[in-house]
Amino acid sequence: MSSHWQTFYETQAKPDNYDEQMKLVRSFVQSHLDQKVALISSGGTTVPMEHNTVRFVDNFSAGTRGSVSTEYFLENGYAVVFLYRWKSLEPYSRHLQGSQILDSLDVIQGDVIVKEESKSKLLQIITKYQKVENENRLLRVPFTSLFDYLWFLRGICTELAAFGPKCLLYLAAAVSDFYIPSEQMVEHKIQSGGGPLSITLQLVPKMLVPVTTSWVPHAYVISFKLETDENLLVQKARKALDTYKHKLVIGNMLQTRKSRVVLVTQTEEKEIILSSEELKKGGEIEQRIVEDVIRRHEQYLADR
Numbered sequence: 001m002s003s004h005w006q007t008f009y010e011t012q013a014k015p016d017n018y019d020e021q022m023k024l025v026r027s028f029v030q031s032h033l034d035q036k037v038a039l040i041s042s043g044g045t046t047v048p049m050e051h052n053t054v055r056f057v058d059n060f061s062a063g064t065r066g067s068v069s070t071e072y073f074l075e076n077g078y079a080v081v082f083l084y085r086w087k088s089l090e091p092y093s094r095h096l097q098g099s100q101i102l103d104s105l106d107v108i109q110g111d112v113i114v115k116e117e118s119k120s121k122l123l124q125i126i127t128k129y130q131k132v133e134n135e136n137r138l139l140r141v142p143f144t145s146l147f148d149y150l151w152f153l154r155g156i157c158t159e160l161a162a163f164g165p166k167c168l169l170y171l172a173a174a175v176s177d178f179y180i181p182s183e184q185m186v187e188h189k190i191q192s193g194g195g196p197l198s199i200t201l202q203l204v205p206k207m208l209v210p211v212t213t214s215w216v217p218h219a220y221v222i223s224f225k226l227e228t229d230e231n232l233l234v235q236k237a238r239k240a241l242d243t244y245k246h247k248l249v250i251g252n253m254l255q256t257r258k259s260r261v262v263l264v265t266q267t268e269e270k271e272i273i274l275s276s277e278e279l280k281k282g283g284e285i286e287q288r289i290v291e292d293v294i295r296r297h298e299q300y301l302a303d304r
């Protein structure tokens, strides 16, 4: 009999661009087999309400955690598959959001030039970006819906299994716990003429089960746990560790996620806190998280 997660893949169609994207993943894997690799998931998933989707359920995630962390993993020599919500923040370009790029430029005698005060910032970003591009160490795989995300998660994990323990999963995306299965979804735009709308959302299967037991059983797997009630945070992180037997849960509160996280393992609970001074100076908590996580991954490799 199929398990809950297997039924999901048997009944929910794969994304149209799945085969094309997976070809890129395979080729990326082949070029980096001798390196450490990280799969970083980032941003929020949408849950469509109609097959011809006009409306969907979404969440708050901007993709900051994933995109910032990706830069630090790349700085530390990892090859990275960045599985991210289309149009959420991306590594490097995140520094130039909205009108920032236009504000850093000027027109002088018909030529576009970079303003003096923006040069050092742009130089830093572009130098790092070009190094990573030249070394082909970053593969971006975009998703929008929960279906896309879960299909790519399985496909990419299965390919990354070839890295064995050199593979690290850093699952920072805010993935919906609820969805409308395809067979229960209406075809066309839901009409308001029928009065108030009630919808029933089903539970999304817990994919950390196949991730840890079947798809990448030797990888160093880190999941994130978001809460809004502090009393639940560590308790829920521990429950996840007990259930999925992976290596680390990084807990964070919605309101303080940029300045405080708690790293929970089977034996330890450790906080990383960024002071308001550090934040004001442009400090990024992801730098400290990634340093810590890389140390743990190295220890994991050394212990094997």
Ligand code: PAZ
Pocket: 042, 043, 060, 061, 062, 063, 064, 065, 066, 171, 172, 173, 174, 175, 224, 225, 226, 227, 252, 257
């Ligand atoms: O994307 P972002 O930087 O705005 O938020 C990051 C985050 C809070 C989504 C992430 O740190 C996280 O906790 N992800 C897991 C969420 C969960 O499924 O509990």
